[in-house]
Amino acid sequence: MIFSRHNNQNHTDKKRTASVVSCIFAIGFLLVFTQVVCPALAGQTTSKPNENKINEGLTGSDIMNQVFKRHRLFPYVYEEQTLVLTDNKGNKDVKKTRRFSRVETDGTLKYLLVFDNPKEVRGVALGITRDPKGIVQSRIYLPALGDPISSDLKKNNGRDFMGTDFSIEELVETQSDVIYTRKADHPMSKQEKDNCFVVEASCVVSSPTAEKNHPARYSIYRHYIRQDNFFIVRTDFFDHGHRLVKRLTHHDLKQIDKKMWQGNMLLMENIRDQHTTLIKIDRRILSQDYVPPHLFTDSWLQEKYPKETRKTDAKNASATSAASPTASPTDRTHNRRGN
């Protein structure tokens, strides 16, 4: 009985040893699989630790420099956009616009946004010029009123742009006195576990008196930047009480060239008002032909969209609810040549 019991004991020990070995093997396999095979399958390389080390050494300014370097504004951009404004009750307001931008050789930026639809606002335009010194001038043109009117962007700082949740400085970079501070990296989203850089941009208050009279609307902008391509995928705007006011996210990212990326959809969420503005780029053409210099003049606007009279007004009023955008022959040409 004793012998047989001993044999049985041996048998049990062997079994136990075998299972422990199998477990260790399985754990080892899983470790190897998760650390080596999976990243390889996902397109990552084993050199990632080195890249991480490089990234760790970057300051906020370094990162933002990379951002500006890689994704600087293309010199000649023509875009056809759809603006979808959604209020807190879900009511939607759709507008069609065209955006022209051109960077001259001396660094002057010219920007023009023209409304095409609804019919009543067709021809309303906002023109912005930023000279190489960073001085910004803007002009507003209302066809129903006639002469374009200047608007001081500094005074208007933070103003919502044409009923959207974007302010002009969010569309055209105008802020220069900014300090960038890098914060701890953050996962891109709940689904994507890859981290992105987090850089906080805080405004410098030591600017001239004129600017002090019209200080910035936000105290901090927090940018979330993809580590693989240095593209800002999200920006949170905080007010002077350090509360989140707005959030801008970029979607439908497209690689323009080797390093340059652009989003085809921009969503600005106004957290406080529960209002959103979606800018959808229906068409983008990066060509000098589409943004000739004369487009950025008052005379072009006045010629293209002459001052409306009561007669034209009445004509338009008779069909206020019509929704289809009207396009000039030039526009049609543009459409044919889409990207």
Add this chain to the structure above:
Amino acid sequence: MLGANHRLATVLFLAMVTCITGWGLPRLNVDTGFSSLMPDSHPDRRIYEQIVREFGSDNRSIVYVKDKDLWSKEKLSTLEKLHFALKELDCVKQVDDLFTLRSIRGTKGEIDSRIILKIAPENQAAIDQAKADALSNPTLVDTLISRDGTALGIVVSFHDTLDKKVSSTQINQALETAIAPFHSAFQEIFQVGSPRTNATMKTLLFDDLKLLGPLSALALVAGIFFFLGSGLAAIIPLMTSGLSLVWTFGLMGWTNIPLNILTAMLPTLVIIIGSAEDTHMMISYFQGVTRTKENHRPFATRFMMKHMGVPLILTVLTTAMGFASNIFSSIGIIQNFAISATIAILANGMITWLFVPMVFSWLGPLQANGFSANKTAIGLPAVFIKLFGATNQRFALAILGITALLCALFGYQCSKLYVTNDPLSYFKKDQPLVADARTLQQNLTGMNFFYICLSSTLDKAFLLPENIKRLTTIQDFMKKQGVFDSSLSLADHLSLVNREFHGGDPEYYQVPDRGNLVAQYLLFFHRRDLKNYVSHDLSRTCIVVRHHISDSSLLNRYIRELKEVVPRIAGPGITAHIVGENLMINDAAEELIRAQVKSLIILLSIIFIITSVMFTSVKGGIIALIPSLIPIILMFGTMGFLQIPLNPATIMVAVISIGIAVDGTLHLFSRYNELCRRTSDYETAVLTTVREEATPLVITSIALALGFSILLFSNFTIIAQFGALSAATMMFALFANLLITPIIMSRVRLVGLYQILALKMHHPVLEKSPLFNGMTHYQMRKAILISELSEFEQGQLLVKQGTQGRSMYLILSGTADVIRKQRNEERSIACLGPGQIFGEIGYVRQILRTADVRAASPVAVLRFDYLKLEQDLKFFPFIIAKLNFNISCILGERLAEANDALDERDLMDDKV
């Protein structure tokens, strides 16, 4: 006698019900919101809810800041901190002030749109610029900034409070905590709005509950102890009231009826009204004590229940009906009060009916202090009796004349009555909330909002200038009305932009003439800026009006005017609605009056029906109404004279007070009729009635008046007014009952229903009497109660030959001789015994009595007067017909007997 006969069962029953109802006490909730002030069925309610959903709630608070140095670096920096302190609050959704609102300024060829203050400016130039920006914006001046720029309003909107996750008290607390550190920084700073109004109301409500209940109880105990001189008598009403309140509040908890400004009065009302019943019963007990020398408690308790049992039930019912008449009110707060007060009165009645006999049969006092054995009043009631008795005996007609004159005078004063349902008017004028609201209104605008909404079925209808200009026309009309503080609409915003796009030229402060320009200007607005004024599809638009009118009738008059004019201005194809929570609450004020008039009519009808049935006479019903109508007229006249408005509390005074005061009238009439059964001397019967009933009447009236007066200590004006008016009405009712009712009573005689029911019909003489042959017991009782009981000693003359009289007599006991005098000879023609009648010929026909009727032994008779019978039984033709038939039978018998006698005499003569 249930309570006295089954003490243990009574105790167990009361304990069980108290436990079950008391279980509901923790479920009792407090509601100081305004929604219960407007009717659920209000036709505008649904439209208002739609408009609020679309254009935002009018539930906002305004933080008011005033300082002569407001436009300085330090003050603006502090103001910025305040702005962020308010924004930090979890309950706050939006803060609209100089740090969020925009200014559009235009000079030649340049337009600037900017937030007035992004952050606190660092230098004087920026401060001056911001001040100029704010003061140049007509949409801000007078609404958010005073004309001199020293006062600012910060409008705070809250997250949807409809879900009730955050209470008004919490919001108010949060706001107060947020502004507390800034009190020293500005000359004046406070916040007003519905959260503060609600929270203040709740605080004061609990203060009222803490103060008024105990004070009423104290006054009651003191009063009863003073009048009745018994400690037990003073404690009993407290015990019955306490139990009644547990039952009532417990049932309110179970049935989800909240504690509100009106239901918070219940402890006082139950103590006051409940004590009146207790006092009646206890006085009756003491009267019972004076009538016996031994076995005091059981006898006095039986005496009490015999005399007070049925009146107690009737008075509880009439009082409950006084409160219940408001149950069908469409206004939640009144309906809730009506239900809970009715429950309280019925519960108190039942508890009194069971508890008082139980306690008195067990522990009742054996001495009746303050009562004489002959039931006459002593002390203060005696003074009243002496005063009123002497007056109405000597100057009956003068009193009636003066009363009629007074009624006419006070009736005229009633025309000065006005109605208000403004929640702010609930508070006393020295309340900080009221003072703050007044300051806000004086420096900026009133805190009441309403909307004028125009809607069209056409898409983008309000892109057309002609439609937008209609808004301006309406606003111009309101300016002409001159009663509203401010109005703001899409037209104002467009006019401002138009002016600024034309270099700030004031001539251009008008709606643009072209639709496209309107559309293009609208691009300069964020949806947030216009969401309170125009729908997203531009098919509906809204004028936001602010005012400080608290007189509902005045507001309603101007709103009616607007309701007539606005649709005309809006024109065809555009629907106009004028709505607002404040308007519905004020509109409900008129509904309140209609409902109360209805309730009063219902109550008076019920009193009329009950008294008509009680006295089995329509005349009885009408007469019983007179002492009820006089206090109503005097009360409303006093209100008109003293300019006390009709409001949710004062409007109920008439119904409630009359419901209580009619008890005294009923007691007086029933006692009077009881006495009239024993005497033909109505004057004495009246005096005896007043003497006997004055004690409970005076004691309860004074106790009730004192109890109601305690409400003067309430923190709410409307409750204090209710208390004062109710007290005055109780005294008016006492005056009517002791001065007018006796004068009326001495001129009429009514038969009480419960006298009919109480009349014992065991007398075989009556049942076998030929007068009542073929009649039911009820018919016999009714006929008997119209008669008078008279007693005569042997040898007394009941009827004298040759005199005229229309009475007929029925002998109850004893015998009477019929003696005919002829040529100085007296001849006995008959000897009548019990059940027989005499005087029937005089009853049927007005002729001289044909014989004397003299008592052969002590005789008790019932006297039936022809005129009285005809008058009082006018509405009982079957009884009259039966009586007449029986009388004709008796007369026929008499005729036959006379014929037989004549035949016999002729035969004798023939024989002779």
